[in-house]
Amino acid sequence: MKIPTVQFTEEQEKFRIEVRTFLQSHMNQGPFKAKCDSWLSGCDPSFSKLIAEQGWIGMTWPKEYGGAERSTIDRYILTEEFLAAGAPVAAHWFADRQTGPLLLRFGTEEQRQFFLPKITKGECFFGIGLSEPNSGSDLASVSTRAEKVDGGWVVNGAKTWTSNAHDAHYMVTLVRTEPFDGEKKHKGLSQLIIDLHAEGVSITPIKYLTGERHFNDVFFENVFVPDSMVVGTLGNGWAQGLAELAFERSGPERILSTFPLLNELVAELKEGGDVAGLAEASKLIAEMWSLRNLSIGVAKVLEEGGEVAIPAALVKSIGTKFEQKIPEVARLLVQTFPRLDAERKLDRYMAESILHSPGFTIRGGTSEVLYGIVAKGVVAG
Ligand SMILES: Cc1cc2nc3c(=O)[nH]c(=O)nc-3n(C[C@H](O)[C@H](O)[C@H](O)COP(=O)(O)OP(=O)(O)OC[C@H]3O[C@@H](n4cnc5c(N)ncnc54)[C@H](O)[C@@H]3O)c2cc1C
Incomplete structure (x- = not known):
C-alpha cells in the first residue's frame, strides 16, 4: 500500500x-x-x-x-x-x-x-438510499424491491437513516431487481434514481439527539421509476455502490467534523496563556496532521484511478475516533457549559460535538466493519 x-x-x-x-x-x-x-x-x-x-x-x-x-x-x-x-x-x-x-x-x-x-x-440535491430497517452493515441483504413493468420499475420497501432526504430532490437507491438468493445476495442489486416527490414516496423524520431533523425513514409504495433512471448496469448495483464508498470514506469530513471546537479551544487556551493546556492540544493537532496527510494521499491515488478501499477504511476508522476525541480532551482542558443555544462559541461547539459524536463511527460504515475490511485486505494482500 x-x-x-x-x-x-x-x-x-x-x-x-x-x-x-x-x-x-x-x-x-x-x-x-x-x-x-x-x-x-x-x-x-x-x-x-x-x-x-x-x-x-x-x-x-x-x-x-x-x-x-x-x-x-x-x-x-x-x-x-x-x-x-x-x-x-x-x-x-x-x-x-x-x-x-x-x-x-x-x-x-x-x-x-x-x-x-x-x-x-x-x-x-441527492440523498443516499442504502440502509434499511433490517440491513445496515450487512448491506447486501437489502430487501427493497423493484419489479419490472412496461417502461420502468415499480418499487416497494423502505430505507432508513437517510440523511437530508426531506431536503433532497432525488435519491440514489439500492434495490433488488432480481429475487433474493441467500447464497449470492450481492447479485441482483441495482441502483435507481428515485424522485423523492414522486407518488408513493413518503418521508418521515427521525429526530437527532440534538432535536434537529436530520435523517429520515423513506417509504416506497408502488413508486414508478422509469427505465431511464437505472444507473449503470442492471444487477451491478453492488459493485457500483462499492466504487462510491472510497469517495465517501476517505475525505476530510472523516477528520474535521469537530474541528471548529478544536480551533476555539486553542484560541481560548492561547488567550488564557495556558501553556500546559496548549501542549495537550498540540498532541491533537499532530494527530490531525498525520491523518490529513493520509487522507490527501488517498485523494491523490483516487485522482489517478488507483485502488484505495483499504486506506479509505483506515482514514474513516481512525479519523472518526479522532473527531470523537476532540470534545473528550477539550472538556478536560477548559471549563465549558455545553448548550446548543449558548452565546459562547466554545459551549455551543461542545454541545454539538458531544451530541453528534456517537454517529461519527456509525455513519458511512461502522468502525468494526472497517476494521474487518482492513484486516481481510491486509491478510489477502
Ligand atoms: C448520522 C448518520 C447518518 C446516516 N446517513 C445515512 C444515509 O444518508 N443513507 C444511508 O443509507 N444510511 C445512513 N446511515 C446509516 C448507517 O450507514 C448505518 O447505521 C450503518 O451502516 C450501520 O448499520 P446499522 O445501524 O443497521 O447497524 P448494524 O449493522 O445492525 O450494526 C450493529 C452493531 O453490530 C456491529 N457489526 C455489524 N456487523 C458486523 C461485523 N460483520 N463485524 C463486526 N461487527 C459488526 C456494528 O459495528 C454495530 O456496532 C446513517 C447513520 C448515521 C449515524
Missing part, C-alpha cells in the same frame, strides 16, 4: 486563501452560522447556491456538464476550508461527493446531461 505525499503548489495555496477569504466574508454574518458537523447537519440551500455561483460544486467535473475541470486536490482544499469554518454545506454534499462521480462513471449520457448541470448550479 503506497500512499503518496502531496505538496501543494503555489496556485493551490492561493486557492486556499481565496476560499478562506470568501468564507470569512460570508460566515457568521447574516444567516450563515458556523457549527460542528456542518457537512451533515448544516443544510442551507441558499448557502449551496452561493457556493455554486463560485463554481465550487462539481468543480472537478467536465465543463460540458457545468463543472470546472479542477483537480481533486483543489476540491480537497475547498472541502477542508468549508469544514474548518463549519460552513453549512450539507444540502449539496452527497450530490457533489457521490452522485456526480457515480453518474460520470456509470450514468447514461441522458442522466449526465439532465442531472449534473443542475447539481453544479446548486439546484438539485
Whole structure:
C-alpha cells in the first residue's frame, strides 16, 4: 500500500486563501452560522447556491456538464476550508461527493446531461438510499424491491437513516431487481434514481439527539421509476455502490467534523496563556496532521484511478475516533457549559460535538466493519 505525499503548489495555496477569504466574508454574518458537523447537519440551500455561483460544486467535473475541470486536490482544499469554518454545506454534499462521480462513471449520457448541470448550479440535491430497517452493515441483504413493468420499475420497501432526504430532490437507491438468493445476495442489486416527490414516496423524520431533523425513514409504495433512471448496469448495483464508498470514506469530513471546537479551544487556551493546556492540544493537532496527510494521499491515488478501499477504511476508522476525541480532551482542558443555544462559541461547539459524536463511527460504515475490511485486505494482500 503506497500512499503518496502531496505538496501543494503555489496556485493551490492561493486557492486556499481565496476560499478562506470568501468564507470569512460570508460566515457568521447574516444567516450563515458556523457549527460542528456542518457537512451533515448544516443544510442551507441558499448557502449551496452561493457556493455554486463560485463554481465550487462539481468543480472537478467536465465543463460540458457545468463543472470546472479542477483537480481533486483543489476540491480537497475547498472541502477542508468549508469544514474548518463549519460552513453549512450539507444540502449539496452527497450530490457533489457521490452522485456526480457515480453518474460520470456509470450514468447514461441522458442522466449526465439532465442531472449534473443542475447539481453544479446548486439546484438539485441527492440523498443516499442504502440502509434499511433490517440491513445496515450487512448491506447486501437489502430487501427493497423493484419489479419490472412496461417502461420502468415499480418499487416497494423502505430505507432508513437517510440523511437530508426531506431536503433532497432525488435519491440514489439500492434495490433488488432480481429475487433474493441467500447464497449470492450481492447479485441482483441495482441502483435507481428515485424522485423523492414522486407518488408513493413518503418521508418521515427521525429526530437527532440534538432535536434537529436530520435523517429520515423513506417509504416506497408502488413508486414508478422509469427505465431511464437505472444507473449503470442492471444487477451491478453492488459493485457500483462499492466504487462510491472510497469517495465517501476517505475525505476530510472523516477528520474535521469537530474541528471548529478544536480551533476555539486553542484560541481560548492561547488567550488564557495556558501553556500546559496548549501542549495537550498540540498532541491533537499532530494527530490531525498525520491523518490529513493520509487522507490527501488517498485523494491523490483516487485522482489517478488507483485502488484505495483499504486506506479509505483506515482514514474513516481512525479519523472518526479522532473527531470523537476532540470534545473528550477539550472538556478536560477548559471549563465549558455545553448548550446548543449558548452565546459562547466554545459551549455551543461542545454541545454539538458531544451530541453528534456517537454517529461519527456509525455513519458511512461502522468502525468494526472497517476494521474487518482492513484486516481481510491486509491478510489477502
Ligand atoms: C448520522 C448518520 C447518518 C446516516 N446517513 C445515512 C444515509 O444518508 N443513507 C444511508 O443509507 N444510511 C445512513 N446511515 C446509516 C448507517 O450507514 C448505518 O447505521 C450503518 O451502516 C450501520 O448499520 P446499522 O445501524 O443497521 O447497524 P448494524 O449493522 O445492525 O450494526 C450493529 C452493531 O453490530 C456491529 N457489526 C455489524 N456487523 C458486523 C461485523 N460483520 N463485524 C463486526 N461487527 C459488526 C456494528 O459495528 C454495530 O456496532 C446513517 C447513520 C448515521 C449515524
